[in-house]
Amino acid sequence: MRSWLAFFTASFKQMVRNRQAIFWTLFFPVVFMTMMGFLGRNSTQEVKVLLVDLDRSPASQQVAAAFEHVPVFKVTEASSEAAARRQVADAKADAAIILPEGFGARLQAALAGQGEADLRVLYGNANLVKAQETRGMLETTVEHVGLALARRSSPIVARSEAVGTTATGYLEFVVPGLLAMMMMNTGLFSIANVVTRWRDRGVLKRLRATTVTPATIVTAWVTTQMVSGILSVVLLLGLAIGLFKAHLTVHATAIAAFTILGMGVFFAIGFFLAGIAKDSEAVVPLVNLVSLPMMFLSGVFFPIDSLPRWLFKIVHYLPLSYLADGLRSTLTSGATLASLGADVAALAVWLLVAIVASVRAFRWE
Amino acid sequence: MPAIEVSGLVKDYGTVRAVDGVSFAVEEGEIFGLLGPNGAGKTTTMEILEGLRRPTAGRIQVAGFDVVRQPNEVKRRIGVQLQATALFDLLTVRETIALYAQFVPNPRPVDEVLKELALEEKASTYAKDLSGGQKQRLSIAIALVNDPQIVFLDEPTTGLDPQARRNLWDTIRALKRQGKTVVLSTHYMDEAQELCDRLIVIDHGRVIAEGSPKELIRRHFEASIVQFRLDEPLDAQRAAELGALLGQDGPVSGPEVSAQVEDVPGVLARLFTWAAAAGVTVSELAVRTASLEDLFLKLTGRSLRE
Structure with missing residues (x-):
């Protein structure tokens, strides 16, 4: 235990002092997240609104004009409700306002105290954050128009409807992917590169000349990297939620489980790569060979079901696919650990296989 | 123990x-x-x-x-x-x-x-x-x-x-x-x-x-080592003469010459006389005791750093 603590402390010091490694592990996720965070915001400054005037009465035209006067809305006319609905669903427009037939007549009646005139608002649901903003802005505008006509209560009522399939924005999609990617990179690099360098320099052999067991060395070093991974997860999630207002659900146990299991898998793969690589220079392309395809194919940046069927069937089994899927399910859909058994089991199998392979491939020199 | x-x-x-x-x-x-x-x-x-x-x-x-x-x-x-x-x-x-x-x-x-x-x-x-x-x-x-x-x-x-x-x-x-x-x-x-x-x-x-x-050197080398450098190559006759003078089996090849010698003063005296008579210039003359380097060379026929 004394040896373990000593090696753990020494490892931790080395990790903290290796600023370059820290920088590269966190640099990309943070930059990418920042880009997405700000991109997401910028696009909310202009709201593309389609206008479908089915009534074509002076009253309906007046209401339509009121929308055009709000600077944040970029209003264009659409030919039919179906066309407008399609465009909103495809996220080509942010929202559509439908002024139904007979709107003018109903507004007249409402102003005379008879019922109310309703118009319909379709808002795009592709980006959860933006959808709420758009809906709020449109409803407020409708209310203002109504109150301009009648002081006490608005004669016009907006009936809002969400259109589109994905319930979350890209930021919400990509943050779990970035977390998974960060875990993969930390896991692979911190083991494969460091172990081969130690082996090249004879550090491993020197350690073996002491009575300290290999298990002590391996567990202490892995624990250090695990701590670094957990801190990175906290930092990235904090940034995503705190600064960029990503709508994520944090189930601490599920996230912790996936962090530990996921990093464990990549530590073991890192040991395996270190074992089969000739030296610390040969291991770099080997690590890239493993990490780059996974980075692009395992659902970090785009959903893997958008890949060709045959490719999907293959990449679906990659460890990063399970890790990204598990993290995404819990962070964006709020799934608890209990409902993510399949991902956990698959990662556990990967962990086992990778450990066996790395033990067989391990070399002291 | x-x-x-x-x-x-x-x-x-x-x-x-x-x-x-x-x-x-x-x-x-x-x-x-x-x-x-x-x-x-x-x-x-x-x-x-x-x-x-x-x-x-x-x-x-x-x-x-x-x-x-x-x-x-x-x-x-x-x-x-x-x-x-x-x-x-x-x-x-x-x-x-x-x-x-x-x-x-x-x-x-x-x-x-x-x-x-x-x-x-x-x-x-x-x-x-x-x-x-x-x-x-x-x-x-x-x-x-x-x-x-x-x-x-x-x-x-x-x-x-x-x-x-x-x-x-x-x-x-x-x-x-x-x-x-x-x-x-x-x-x-x-x-x-x-x-x-x-x-x-x-x-x-x-x-x-x-x-x-x-002990190792004493065991393998009873003699000291005389070494010198010949500035010009020797003809066959001179090479044979020098070999005999240094107590070697065959002729001597230059330009670096190194020989184990027991009677150092006697050999040196004869070497100088011979060199003067033959008109041969001997330079970088040194007499030393054998080293481990010589020992290795003797035992393996190779130099250590080859």
């Missing part, structure tokens, strides 16, 4: 026999050398003694324990400095010593070790920023944290500048003064001659000579 006893040590790597039946004993408190060219089997032998490799055959006792059966008993009593300095780049000198101190039951105080190896000024320098000599000293420092009975040094001065080499020699002599047994491998003849009480010469995995440097 000897500090180390090795008998019939064999190590095979696949079909290659790296160590081929090596036997020797190291007495307590001596500096014992393993001398030989690169690839002779020195490092393999050392690493087997340190418990880092398993021998294919042979019996090895270190500090009274069998290295194969009780490696941890051995490891507790020895200090190891490997050929590669094997340091963690981003740990300071003090932290490195402290780390290895935590791996042993009753470590020596870190400050004491720092002082002994003259590393106090570098205590808070990262290992990666040390000079070659300082790295070697740190490497020896971590070999000393467990206050070992036996210290193994594998080519400790390779790659060091002359000043750093001499400093390290002082460090090694200091270990002997403390009563420690030192096993040292080297391919530098002068180093072995300077430091070792006794040594074995290894070539192709076999011991080809054993004894103290002086």
Whole structure:
């Protein structure tokens, strides 16, 4: 235990002092997240609104004009409700306002105290954050128009409807992917590169000349990297939620489980790569060979079901696919650990296989 | 009881026999050398003694324990400095010593070790920023944290500048003064001659000579060595004359001439007379006692650094 603590402390010091490694592990996720965070915001400054005037009465035209006067809305006319609905669903427009037939007549009646005139608002649901903003802005505008006509209560009522399939924005999609990617990179690099360098320099052999067991060395070093991974997860999630207002659900146990299991898998793969690589220079392309395809194919940046069927069937089994899927399910859909058994089991199998392979491939020199 | 006893040590790597039946004993408190060219089997032998490799055959006792059966008993009593300095780049000198101190039951105080190896000024320098000599000293420092009975040094001065080499020699002599047994491998003849009480010469995995440097030279060379340089090549007749003069079997070939000579004054007198008569210029004349380098050349027919 004394040896373990000593090696753990020494490892931790080395990790903290290796600023370059820290920088590269966190640099990309943070930059990418920042880009997405700000991109997401910028696009909310202009709201593309389609206008479908089915009534074509002076009253309906007046209401339509009121929308055009709000600077944040970029209003264009659409030919039919179906066309407008399609465009909103495809996220080509942010929202559509439908002024139904007979709107003018109903507004007249409402102003005379008879019922109310309703118009319909379709808002795009592709980006959860933006959808709420758009809906709020449109409803407020409708209310203002109504109150301009009648002081006490608005004669016009907006009936809002969400259109589109994905319930979350890209930021919400990509943050779990970035977390998974960060875990993969930390896991692979911190083991494969460091172990081969130690082996090249004879550090491993020197350690073996002491009575300290290999298990002590391996567990202490892995624990250090695990701590670094957990801190990175906290930092990235904090940034995503705190600064960029990503709508994520944090189930601490599920996230912790996936962090530990996921990093464990990549530590073991890192040991395996270190074992089969000739030296610390040969291991770099080997690590890239493993990490780059996974980075692009395992659902970090785009959903893997958008890949060709045959490719999907293959990449679906990659460890990063399970890790990204598990993290995404819990962070964006709020799934608890209990409902993510399949991902956990698959990662556990990967962990086992990778450990066996790395033990067989391990070399002291 | 000897500090180390090795008998019939064999190590095979696949079909290659790296160590081929090596036997020797190291007495307590001596500096014992393993001398030989690169690839002779020195490092393999050392690493087997340190418990880092398993021998294919042979019996090895270190500090009274069998290295194969009780490696941890051995490891507790020895200090190891490997050929590669094997340091963690981003740990300071003090932290490195402290780390290895935590791996042993009753470590020596870190400050004491720092002082002994003259590393106090570098205590808070990262290992990666040390000079070659300082790295070697740190490497020896971590070999000393467990206050070992036996210290193994594998080519400790390779790659060091002359000043750093001499400093390290002082460090090694200091270990002997403390009563420690030192096993040292080297391919530098002068180093072995300077430091070792006794040594074995290894070539192709076999011991080809054993004894103290002086004893070995006396045993193999009764004579001194006369060497000089011929500025111009000799014709056949002159070459034969010079060969006979130096007591050699055949003619002498230049330009470097080296001969074992028992009657130094007589031979030199005859050499000068002959050279003057023959009109041959002899330069860079030197008379010296034989060195381990000469011994190696005599035993193997090869120079050590080939």
